[in-house]
Amino acid sequence: MDSRLKSFVSPEILSREGYTPGFQPKGKGNLIKLNTNENPFPPSPLVANAVLEQTQRLQFYPNPSSHKLRNLIAETHELQEEQVIVGNGSDDILNLCVRAFSDSTRSVGMLNPSYSLYPTLTSLQGSKLEQVEFSDDQFDLPVEKIISSGVNLFFLTNPHAPSGLSFPQHKILEILNRLDAILVVDEAYADFSTKSSISFLEYVDNLIITRTFSKSYSLAGARVGYAFSTPRIIEVLDSVREVYNVDRMSQAAAFAALSDKEYFEDCKSKIISERSKAHEFLTRLGWRTVESQANFILTEPVTKGGKAGKIVAKSLFDYLEKHDIFVRYFPNHRLTESKIRISIGTEKQMTTLFQNINNWQNENS
Amino acid sequence: MDSRLKSFVSPEILSREGYTPGFQPKGKGNLIKLNTNENPFPPSPLVANAVLEQTQRLQFYPNPSSHKLRNLIAETHELQEEQVIVGNGSDDILNLCVRAFSDSTRSVGMLNPSYSLYPTLTSLQGSKLEQVEFSDDQFDLPVEKIISSGVNLFFLTNPHAPSGLSFPQHKILEILNRLDAILVVDEAYADFSTKSSISFLEYVDNLIITRTFSKSYSLAGARVGYAFSTPRIIEVLDSVREVYNVDRMSQAAAFAALSDKEYFEDCKSKIISERSKAHEFLTRLGWRTVESQANFILTEPVTKGGKAGKIVAKSLFDYLEKHDIFVRYFPNHRLTESKIRISIGTEKQMTTLFQNINNWQNENS
Numbered sequence: 254m255d256s257r258l259k260s261f262v263s264p265e266i267l268s269r270e271g272y273t274p275g276f277q278p279k280g281k282g283n284l285i286k287l288n289t290n291e292n293p294f295p296p297s298p299l300v301a302n303a304v305l306e307q308t309q310r311l312q313f314y315p316n317p318s319s320h321k322l323r324n325l326i327a328e329t330h331e332l333q334e335e336q337v338i339v340g341n342g343s344d345d346i347l348n349l350c351v352r353a354f355s356d357s358t359r360s361v362g363m364l365n366p367s368y369s370l371y372p373t374l375t376s377l378q379g380s381k382l383e384q385v386e387f388s389d390d391q392f393d394l395p396v397e398k399i400i401s402s403g404v405n406l407f408f409l410t411n412p413h414a415p416s417g418l419s420f421p422q423h424k425i426l427e428i429l430n431r432l433d434a435i436l437v438v439d440e441a442y443a444d445f446s447t448k449s450s451i452s453f454l455e456y457v458d459n460l461i462i463t464r465t466f467s468k469s470y471s472l473a474g475a476r477v478g479y480a481f482s483t484p485r486i487i488e489v490l491d492s493v494r495e496v497y498n499v500d501r502m503s504q505a506a507a508f509a510a511l512s513d514k515e516y517f518e519d520c521k522s523k524i525i526s527e528r529s530k531a532h533e534f535l536t537r538l539g540w541r542t543v544e545s546q547a548n549f550i551l552t553e554p555v556t557k558g559g560k561a562g563k564i565v566a567k568s569l570f571d572y573l574e575k576h577d578i579f580v581r582y583f584p585n586h587r588l589t590e591s592k593i594r595i596s597i598g599t600e601k602q603m604t605t606l607f608q609n610i611n612n613w614q615n616e617n618s
Numbered sequence: 619m620d621s622r623l624k625s626f627v628s629p630e631i632l633s634r635e636g637y638t639p640g641f642q643p644k645g646k647g648n649l650i651k652l653n654t655n656e657n658p659f660p661p662s663p664l665v666a667n668a669v670l671e672q673t674q675r676l677q678f679y680p681n682p683s684s685h686k687l688r689n690l691i692a693e694t695h696e697l698q699e700e701q702v703i704v705g706n707g708s709d710d711i712l713n714l715c716v717r718a719f720s721d722s723t724r725s726v727g728m729l730n731p732s733y734s735l736y737p738t739l740t741s742l743q744g745s746k747l748e749q750v751e752f753s754d755d756q757f758d759l760p761v762e763k764i765i766s767s768g769v770n771l772f773f774l775t776n777p778h779a780p781s782g783l784s785f786p787q788h789k790i791l792e793i794l795n796r797l798d799a800i801l802v803v804d805e806a807y808a809d810f811s812t813k814s815s816i817s818f819l820e821y822v823d824n825l826i827i828t829r830t831f832s833k834s835y836s837l838a839g840a841r842v843g844y845a846f847s848t849p850r851i852i853e854v855l856d857s858v859r860e861v862y863n864v865d866r867m868s869q870a871a872a873f874a875a876l877s878d879k880e881y882f883e884d885c886k887s888k889i890i891s892e893r894s895k896a897h898e899f900l901t902r903l904g905w906r907t908v909e910s911q912a913n914f915i916l917t918e919p920v921t922k923g924g925k926a927g928k929i930v931a932k933s934l935f936d937y938l939e940k941h942d943i944f945v946r947y948f949p950n951h952r953l954t955e956s957k958i959r960i961s962i963g964t965e966k967q968m969t970t971l972f973q974n975i976n977n978w979q980n981e982n983s
Contacts, residue, residue, distance in 0.1 A: 257823065258850055261770055261800050263721040266858060274682055274861050292677045301673040304867060308666040311871065312657045312836035317639055341706055344860055352742065356628040370861075377717065377858060405626055435626050458622065471677035474866035485623055493631060493742060495709055496639050496735075501839035502669060502867040506676065 265379040272373035275581055284577040285605060287596040290414075290442075290549050292471040292524070294599070296506065297516040300472075303509035307501040315501040318491070322499075322508050326479050329511060330451060335484035338491060339507075341498045343441060343465040343478025348374050349490045350406060350461060354435050355380035359405035364395075366586045367410045368439065390588050392543065394420045400431045407432065410439040412446050415583060415594045417545025419446050426450075429457045435486070437461045442547035444469035444521060445528075451481060458483055461490075468548055469521060470510040477507040524548050528597045534607050538614070549596045551589070554610075557618040563590045565617075572613045578606055630744040637738035640946055649942040650970060652961040655779075655807075655914050657836040657889070659964070661871065662881040665837075668874035672866040680866040683856070687864075687873050691844050694876060695816060700849035703856060704872075706863045708806060708830040708843025713739050714855045715771060715826060719800050720745035724770035729760075731951045732775045733804065755953050757908065759785040765796045772797065775804040777811050780948060780959045782910025784811050791815075794822045800851070802826045807912035809834030809886060810893075816846060823848055826855075833913055834886060835875040842872040889913050893962045899972050903979070914961045916954070919975075922983040928955045930982075937978045943971055 259267065275289035319339035327334045340346035351374040355361045363371040365384035375382045383402045388395055392413060399407060409428070412419045429436055438450045440462050453460055461482040467473035477499060480490070510517070528545060535542040535552045542552040554569040555561045563584065570582040570593055580596070583589040595606065624632065640654035684704035692699040705711035716739040720726045725746035728736040740747045748767045753760055757778060764772060774793070777784045794801055803815045805827050818825055826847040832838035842864060845855070875882070893910060900907040900917045907917040919934040920926045928949065935947040935958055945961070948954040960971065 255823070255850070258848075258854070261719050261724075261824070262854055263718065263724060265721070266718050266854065269857070272861055274679070277679065277681070286678075289679060291679065294677060295674055296676045300676065301670060304673050305666060305670055307839065308669050308871070309660055311661045311665065311839040312659060313651075314639070314642065314654060314656065314832075314838045315841070316642070341860070341865075342862055344862065348860065353628065353631050354626050356630070356744070359626075359628060379721070458620070459626070467679075473679045474672065474676040476680070476862055476865040483623075485620070489623070489627055489631065492634070495706070495713065496637055497707055497709065497841055500706075500841040500865070500868055502871070503865055506673070506867070 265376065269373070269376040272370050276579065278579055284579065285598060285602045286579050287598050287602065287606065288579040288581045290468055290547070290596045291473050292468060292520060292548070293597070293602060294471055294520045294523070296471040297510045297513035299509040299513045300506045303505040304502045307505045311501060315497055315499065315504060317496045319499050319504050322504050322511075325508055325511055330481065332451075332454070332481055333484065336454065336481050336487060338480050338487050338494070339499055339504075340478045340480070340494070342467065342476040343439070343463045343480070344370060345498060346463050346478050346480045346490070347371070347408070347437070347439070349493045350435070350437050351375055351378050351380065353489050353493045354406040360403070362399065362402045362404035362407040362434075364409065364413070366415060366583065366589055367408065368414055371408045387588060392416045392418045392588070394424050396424050396427055399428055404434050406435045406437065408437045408439055410441070411450070412442040412545070412547040414442065414547065415549070415581070415589060416543045416551050417442075417547040417549055418543050419448055419546035422448055422450060426453055429453060429460055432459070435459050435461060437463060439463045441465045441468060445525060445548045446546035448546070454481060454483070461486060466507045466510060470507070470517065471520065472506055472510055475503045475506045477503050523600075524597050527600060527603050531595065531597065531603060538610070549594050551592050551594050553592045557614050561591055566591050566593055568617060569593060569610070569613055573606070573609055576609050578609055630741065634738070634741040637735050641944065643944055649944065650963060650967045651944050652963050652967065652971065653944040653946045655833055655912070655961045656838050657833060657885060657913070658962070658967060659836055659885045659888070661836040662875045662878035664874040664878045665871045668870040669867045672870045676866060680862055680864065680869060682861045684864050684869050687869050687876075690873055690876055695846065697816075697819070697846055698849065701819065701846050701852060703845050703852050703859070704864055704869075705843045705845070705859070707832065707841040708804070708828045708845070709735060710863060711828050711843050711845045711855070712736070712773070712802070712804070714858045715800070715802050716740055716743050716745065718854050718858045719771040725768065727764065727767045727769035727772040727799075729774065729778070731780060731948065731954055732773065733779055736773045752953060757781045757783045757953070759789050761789050761792055764793055769799050771800045771802065773802045773804055775806070776815070777807040777910070777912040779807065779912065780914070780946070780954060781908045781916050782807075782912040782914055783908050784813055784911035787813055787815060791818055794818060794825055797824070800824050800826060802828060804828045806830045806833060810890060810913045811911035813911070819846060819848070826851060831872045831875060835872070835882065836885065837871055837875055840868040840871045842868050888965075889962050892965060892968050896960065896962065896968060903975075914959050916957050916959050918957045922979050926956055931956050931958055933982060934958060934975070934978055938971070938974055941974050943974055
């Protein structure tokens with residue numbers, strides 16, 4: 254970059270690294286995409302009509318607060334509309350949290366590993382980041398380290414990614430009670446779990462719960478996220494939000510998807526059932542596999558000869574990719590470097606995956 | 619706000635005022651909405667099908683860089699794809715400019731009056747704002763004041779809002795050559811004008827031109843904006859952008875609208891023709907009316923008895939509202955307080971407006 258342009262750019266921006274999304278393979282017909290935790294099923298059939306209706310009104314600005322959608326979300330979760338905010342994906346809301354509750358003197362905390370967007374948003378804001386490590390490879394929630402982290406805002410992904418583990422709710426409540434900071438519980442995957450921290454909203458004043466339509470509602474392509482909190486915190490987040498952050502079609506798509514409870518439950522139970530089968534398959538191979546409460550599963554591949562580790566995990570990742578199956582591999586952390594993360598697909602996709610894993614084992618003793 | 623929450627919020631956030639969008643009246647059938655510079659025509663008929671196709675793929679994340687759309691935008695304006703960025707409305711891109719090129723030591727400049735989102739974005743970033751005033755009520759571009767404003771980033775709306783005036787291009791080039799800062803020429807309304815600063819991109823290294831699909835392409839409800847600059851500046855803006863900032867449906871809608879050149883030209887010429895008729899009508903009444911190059915017109919109402927001013931402008935605004943015609947009134951600046959801004963509507967809407975203006979004059983001597 255030439256020096257004149259450099260002088261115009263804020264130094265925080267120049268020095269930072271961007272977020273790298275999961276690889277999006279070009280649309281060949283037969284590939285199996287199990288790398289970005291998308292839902293393998295299309296959205297509710299109600300979505301198309303709802304969107305089509307909006308295409309006739311696109312010359313008009315959308316409702317700036319996504320009013321109808323907020324209302325339905327509140328109703329669905331038995332909250333007040335004032336406790337809900339809607340964003341351009343939950344990424345938008347995570348960004349609002351960072352902008353409202355952190356700056357050069359108010360730092361941000363997160364578990365390491367967890368969602369790699371948190372550091373990106375934090376560096377963009379010029380805030381300091383505290384990465385709290387797990388004590389062991391069981392992903393036990395390091396409660397005391399979080400409470401003493403000294404941050405103003407802490408991101409806790411639950412169910413955790415990339416492990417899929419659901420942290421005990423009483424530990425989250427303990428953090429909420431003792432942490433002198435805002436706790437964001439990022440529940441992007443909570444619809445695939447039996448637990449949520451929503452009920453804590455009655456008792457505490459420092460909780461924000463973020464959710465998304467991307468995973469459980471099959472709307473990753475529509476970019477709609479939401480969050481629950483106290484009316485006061487929602488007011489703060491709203492004051493930082495772009496006025497027209499969610500377009501007409503996305504508001505309508507999310508509204509339709511949320512209305513179709515039957516379709517939602519149906520897709521969800523199919524995914525949970527495939528997750529169980531995957532867990533059974535992988536543990537039967539003797540692979541250490543986290544008991545996942547999300548729509549993905551983290552497992553440690555082992556060769557027939559009993560070898561595990563970084564090279565083995567990378568070997569399986571490459572083998573699958575060569576056979577048009579895309580999973581995710583995170584080589585940069587000791588808790589993930591010997592594992593791969595598999596998004597749960599359709600029954601057919603998972604069967605093909607299992608066959609390929611068997612083949613890999615047979616070819617790599 | 620209770621004091622514990624207050625302690626969590628950054629002081630810049632607590633003290634700032636939000637952006638107030640134009641009033642969106644509830645959807646009664648017969649109202650005439652000429653207050654937010656929307657296009658009175660629906661988008662190209664190609665949009666619906668393009669969007670519908672995407673509703674079958676919404677479970678997958680969108681292309682993170684809006685690649686196809688960038689490409690078509692570049693082609694349309696005879697630029698390289700590396701010179702184009704796409705945002706969630708041009709508001710998103712204006713925000714990226716503020717985040718990349720301003721901070722507590724790098725200030726932002728703007729003309730006063732112009733787009734009231736600039737101060738909102740600037741305060742959110744904690745950057746200082748320099749408001750450059752016009753020297754007279756002719757909205758003459760204050761070139762020297764801009765050049766000596768000492769900012770790192772300057773927003774110049776051209777055609778200017780709320781006047782509709784198109785500043786002389788040689789003056790913009792002079793600013794570009796002498797201003798030691800990034801100049802954003804916000805060309806939200808440029809499609810309704812005969813001029814643009816695009817050709818300057820060949821000669822200067824500090825120019826960003828922002829555009830939108832909201833106005834001339836009838837896609838305010840889809841939230842798609844774009845910008846042109848040097849590849850290096852686009853790289854910087856991309857590094858600050860949310861990865862999936864534009865959803866699948868909006869990318870497809872904008873692509874389809876941009877492909878339908880005939881429809882675009884047809885809507886545009888209808889609006890320009892109604893703008894001419896409005897100008898003629900208003901000047902025939904003896905009202906001082908800016909020669910607009912945008913899809914709105916700023917005029918100073920005068921009673922039959924020859925009175926003008928704040929009270930008169932507000933009286934017309936209220937009268938029209940009572941008759942379900944919504945225009946915009948900006949009481950907070952000396953250059954706008956005695957005027958009203960009218961978005962250009964359909965022939966039928968404008969005829970009704972003219973009749974109501976005549977009635978108001980007859981009832982207010």
